[in-house]
Amino acid sequence: MKLVKPMADFIVELKNVNKTYSTAAGDFPALKNVNLTVNTGEFLGIVGKSGAGKSTLLNMINGVDDLSSGEVVVRSRGGQVSVHDLDEDALSLWRGRTMGVVYQSFQLLPMLTLVENITLPMDLAGNFKPRESRERARELLELMELGEHAEKLPAFISGGQQQRVAIARALANDPDILVADEPTGSLDSVTADHIFEVFEHLVSDRGKTIIMVTHEVGLESRFSRCLTLADGELVTDVEADPKPKRSRRK
Amino acid sequence: MTPPRTQPKSAPVHVADASPEAIIEMRGVVKRFSNAAGEFTVLKGIDLTINRGEFVSIVGKSGSGKSTLLNMITGIDHPSEGQVIVNGMDIYSGVSESARSKWRGKNLGIVFQFFQLLPMLTLLENVMLPMDYVDMYDFDERPVRAMELLKLVGLEQFANKLPVLVSTGQQQLAAIARAMACDPPLLIADEPTGNLDTRSADTIIGLFEHFVSQGKTIVMVTHDPSLTSRTHRNIIISDGELIDETISRGLPQLRHRHMLEFTKIAERRIFQPRETILSRDASVDYFFLIRSGEVEAVLKKPRSKETILAKLGKDQFFGDVELLRGGKAIANVRASSKPVETLMIPRADFIRVMEQSPITAEAVGKIVQKRLEEHRMADPRKSKRAA
Numbered sequence: 001m002k003l004v005k006p007m008a009d010f011i012v013e014l015k016n017v018n019k020t021y022s023t024a025a026g027d028f029p030a031l032k033n034v035n036l037t038v039n040t041g042e043f044l045g046i047v048g049k050s051g052a053g054k055s056t057l058l059n060m061i062n063g064v065d066d067l068s069s070g071e072v073v074v075r076s077r078g079g080q081v082s083v084h085d086l087d088e089d090a091l092s093l094w095r096g097r098t099m100g101v102v103y104q105s106f107q108l109l110p111m112l113t114l115v116e117n118i119t120l121p122m123d124l125a126g127n128f129k130p131r132e133s134r135e136r137a138r139e140l141l142e143l144m145e146l147g148e149h150a151e152k153l154p155a156f157i158s159g160g161q162q163q164r165v166a167i168a169r170a171l172a173n174d175p176d177i178l179v180a181d182e183p184t185g186s187l188d189s190v191t192a193d194h195i196f197e198v199f200e201h202l203v204s205d206r207g208k209t210i211i212m213v214t215h216e217v218g219l220e221s222r223f224s225r226c227l228t229l230a231d232g233e234l235v236t237d238v239e240a241d242p243k244p245k246r247s248r249r250k
Numbered sequence: 251m252t253p254p255r256t257q258p259k260s261a262p263v264h265v266a267d268a269s270p271e272a273i274i275e276m277r278g279v280v281k282r283f284s285n286a287a288g289e290f291t292v293l294k295g296i297d298l299t300i301n302r303g304e305f306v307s308i309v310g311k312s313g314s315g316k317s318t319l320l321n322m323i324t325g326i327d328h329p330s331e332g333q334v335i336v337n338g339m340d341i342y343s344g345v346s347e348s349a350r351s352k353w354r355g356k357n358l359g360i361v362f363q364f365f366q367l368l369p370m371l372t373l374l375e376n377v378m379l380p381m382d383y384v385d386m387y388d389f390d391e392r393p394v395r396a397m398e399l400l401k402l403v404g405l406e407q408f409a410n411k412l413p414v415l416v417s418t419g420q421q422q423l424a425a426i427a428r429a430m431a432c433d434p435p436l437l438i439a440d441e442p443t444g445n446l447d448t449r450s451a452d453t454i455i456g457l458f459e460h461f462v463s464q465g466k467t468i469v470m471v472t473h474d475p476s477l478t479s480r481t482h483r484n485i486i487i488s489d490g491e492l493i494d495e496t497i498s499r500g501l502p503q504l505r506h507r508h509m510l511e512f513t514k515i516a517e518r519r520i521f522q523p524r525e526t527i528l529s530r531d532a533s534v535d536y537f538f539l540i541r542s543g544e545v546e547a548v549l550k551k552p553r554s555k556e557t558i559l560a561k562l563g564k565d566q567f568f569g570d571v572e573l574l575r576g577g578k579a580i581a582n583v584r585a586s587s588k589p590v591e592t593l594m595i596p597r598a599d600f601i602r603v604m605e606q607s608p609i610t611a612e613a614v615g616k617i618v619q620k621r622l623e624e625h626r627m628a629d630p631r632k633s634k635r636a637a
Contacts (some may be wrong), residue, residue, distance in 0.1 A: 033548070055414075059414070059415070064412050064414055064415060095370070096370060101370055103369055105364050105365075106369060107364070107365070107366050107369055107413075108366065110360070111324075111360065120368070121368075121370060153326055155321070155326055155327070169442055181414075
C-alpha cells in the first residue's frame, strides 16, 4: 500500500478554483469549485470528454488564463507562488522557469534546426550562456534519442520525433513541472507509447512532475495518478497502483 | 542525394542574368530522394518564373511535388540539380545554411498550415521573434512594429495572450503578422487555410490581397479551388512537372495527367501577323490553344467583303469544331495584326483524350455547338443550301 505523502511534498495546489466563461448565450461554468493537490514526482493524467474542462484546468495551473475565483499555489525551487497574484510580466517569467508546455501540435519553427528550436527558449530566457544552451540542447536531444538528427529541420523527421523535440524544448529551461495538453493526440499508438516512455523516464529518473490532459480512453493505467473531469468537476481520483485511492463522485 | 556544394560557403550572391521583373526564377530544378526502396525523382526539371507583385497559387494532388517545390523556394530543402534565384540571388550555389537562414529572415515571410507559433510566447512576442532573429529594427521599435502588424490583422486586443487562448483562425493571423515582421517582399504560404473554417480562410485571403495591393508577391500552395480563383495565376504541378498554364486555363476540366500529357506533346508555333493558320475546307490536323495574341475566324463570301465570325485571344482555342465534327476547316483562321503564339495538339492525341475525358468533351462540345450556330448564321453557302 502506498504511503500518504506529507503535505510538504505538494507542488501544485488548487483551492476552490472556479472558471466561468461569459458567452453571448450566457455564463458557462467551465470549472466548478475544483480542489486538487498534485505531489512532487507524480505523473498525473487528467482525462475526460471533450468540453469537460481539462484544458481549462491546465490553463489555471500554468496561469495562461485567469480564474474567476479561488487560488492556485505552485511550489518550485524552494519558493512558493500564488500564480494568479502575479502580474503579467512576473507570470511570464515565472512560467518560463517553472513550467514546460507541450501541445498536440508540436509548433516547432520549421526554419530552425532541431537544436536551434531547443536553444531558442534558453536564449529568450537568458538563463544560460549561448554555448551552454547549445550543449544543453544537444544533451536534451540525446535524452530524446534524437542526437543524430540535431542539425536537421523539423520537416525531415517524423511526427513522433517532432513531438519529442517539442518535449525537449519544453525542458530547455529545466522546469520542475511539465504540462502536456493532448501530446499524443496526433500520433499513432506505437509513437504515442514512445512519448509515454519518455514521460515515465522524466518522472522516475529526472524528478519531474508531469500533468497531462487527454481525451483518449484506456490510458488511465499509464499514469501514476489519474483524475477524471466531467462538466467542470473532478469526479474520480485514482492512484494507479494498486487500487483506487478515493472517489469524489458526487 | 545532395551534390557537394562549391566552396567556400558564403551569403547568396546576385545573379547577373536574373530577370529584374522576376522575384522567383527556377531553372531546371530537379529533386531526387533516396530511401530503402531506391531513388525517386520528385521534381523533374522545373522551370518557373514568378514576377514581382503576382499573387500565385500552386495546386497539385498529394504526392505531386508541390510541397517539395515550395521547399526549394524557402530553402527548407535543397535541389539536386538546377538553380533557384529569389529576389535576384542564387540561394543555393556556395551558400551556407546559416547564411541562407539570415538571408531568408530578411527576404521571405513564411506561413505554414499549422501556424507554428511558439506556445510559451504571447502573440506580440511571437511577432517580434523574426526581428530579433535577424536583428532588424531598433530594439524599442520592435514591439511597436509588432503591435502595428497585429492591428493590421485585427488582433490588437489579443497581443498579450498566449496562442492557446485564441482561435486557430486567429493563430494563423498572428502567424501572418509574424511572417510580415521584417517587411519581406515575398510571402510564401503552405496550405495557409488548410486547417481553418471558410470564414477564417476568407479573412486570410483578403489579407493576402491587401499585401499584394501593397506590392508584395505571394506564392501559396493550396488545394482549395475557391482560393485559386482569387489569385492572378494558378500553377498546377503533376507528377513532379509543371503543367503549361495555357493548357490548364484553356481546358480546366481536364484531369491533371491529361494536362501534363498535352503539356509534353504540344508543339509551340508562332504565326506572323495576318498569316493563315487554317484554310477553309482544308483538313485540320491540330487542336490549337492561343498562348498570346489574337486570331480571327473569317468567312469570305463570293463577291463581297469577308465576315469576321469571331476573334479569339489568350487561353482560347480553335480547331475543336473540325476535330470533333469532321476533319475540314469550316472557316479561315488567321493571325490578327500581331503575332500569335499557339500550342498545337495533334489530332489523334486530342481525340483520344477527349474520349477519356467526358467532362472536358462536354465543355468543348458546348463551345463547338455555339460556334456552329454562329457559323450557320453567317455562312452564305449553308443558308443557300437551307433555302
